[in-house]
């Protein structure tokens with residue numbers, strides 16, 4: 001079969017054969033999917049030749065930007081030499097060894113070993129098994145419960161989806177036992193009247209302590225959290241939150257898991273979000289930015305104090321065919337070379353991060369915007385009918401979806417989560433491209449505001 005050329009023909013074939021993730025495929029097929037055909041830097045090109053500013057780095061992952069020949073070459077070379085081999089049954093290969101050593105250098109000092117996976121979901125499934133194995137070996141088998149947060153996202157497998165706190169996912173899936181969800185540090189949407197950010201941050205953090213005490217510390221294995229809840233809407237905690245969580249994790253016999261699938265590899269202005277917020281996790285979850293999405297790869301960094309116990313336990317009966325896939329590891333190594341050579345993490349911290357924050361903050365003045373948080377190169381716009389009262393729209397999500405569609409019409413990719421618009425652009429974005437992004441975001445807000453007014457929603 002030769003692939004058709006026109007957008008209409010491509011859409012028809014897609015509609016005939018492709019079930020899309022996280023989509024109402026029937027509705028999508030009536031509308032037609034947007035076909036992305038190539039990309040370069042921060043720019044996408046669709047099948048109609050439209051140039052689109054990718055404000056989302058694909059799905060939070062293309063940190064070094066598109067069109068990096070170095071990564072392509074590294075993968076091609078590796079595939080010619082060894083396209084695949086596994087790391088089961090006493091075998092390994094050079095890309096896995098080299099990447100494991102590189103990750104030990106780049107991650108905080110407590111981490112010197114990595115378990116490779118093919119995705120963030122597989123990484124979090126691995127974490128659940130590692131954590132329970134750890135306490136079984138320590139002869140504390142009662143410690144099984146993992147505490148997570150409402151509206152967290154940890155992946156889409158049954159177990160990782162259970163770790164996440166998104167009820168629309170739980171409603172469509174089995175969920176595993178022994179996962180408990182506590183409040184999220186979403187100040188704009190959940191603080192009490194008159195409560196300051198710091199008071200809210202402490203109160204929300206202390207939900208961890210009270211939940212441990214209510215369930216019994218002898219039953220709690222771990223606490224898992226994203227430094228910033230990404231898919232939940234870029235929920236940046238108040239400054240008081242993470243120091244209080246860190247205190248609780250230090251004082252209690254539980255493991256702290258930092259899910260850095262989004263916040264890792266420079267996104268927040270440090271190599272990892274735990275460094276931005278000053279926490280010291282026992283387990284660090286990676287995917288996305290590890291290869292900038294060029295190849296699927298995930299991993300779990302495990303702190304020495306946890307590894308020391310695991311090594312006493314003999315066989316760890318878990319792993320994936322593509323754990324540490326050689327071509328994916330080669331992509332990761334080339335990706336990390338680019339990040340180091342171009343000092344992209346420092347660039348986020350000292351240059352484009354502050355610049356984007358300054359430009360993005362001007363959008364908070366828009367009548368439709370309740371808050372415009374930005375940390376590193378990940379930010380959001382909370383859309384609201386009432387900035388002062390911090391009220392939500394009656395039909396949550398409708399305005400967000402409308403805004404996302406206007407954004408796409410303006411050739412800017414922004415993600416909508418409920419009525420929050422999100423951006424997480426590639427770390428290579430220029431000042432000029434930031435100006436263009438913010439201008440298109442403002443145009444999107446104006447169009448959304450006008451339509452919401454016409455519909456009587458504001």
Ligand SMILES: Cc1ncc(COP(=O)(O)O)c(CNc2cccc(C(=O)O)c2)c1O
Nearest residue numbers: 059119120121153154155231259261262287
């Ligand atoms: C914090 C976190 N943890 C785990 C995963 C799962 O990774 P995999 O998808 O590679 O299994 C993620 C993934 N995050 C993710 C994935 C797909 C879509 C969106 C969205 O915001 O629309 C977000 C994530 O953001």
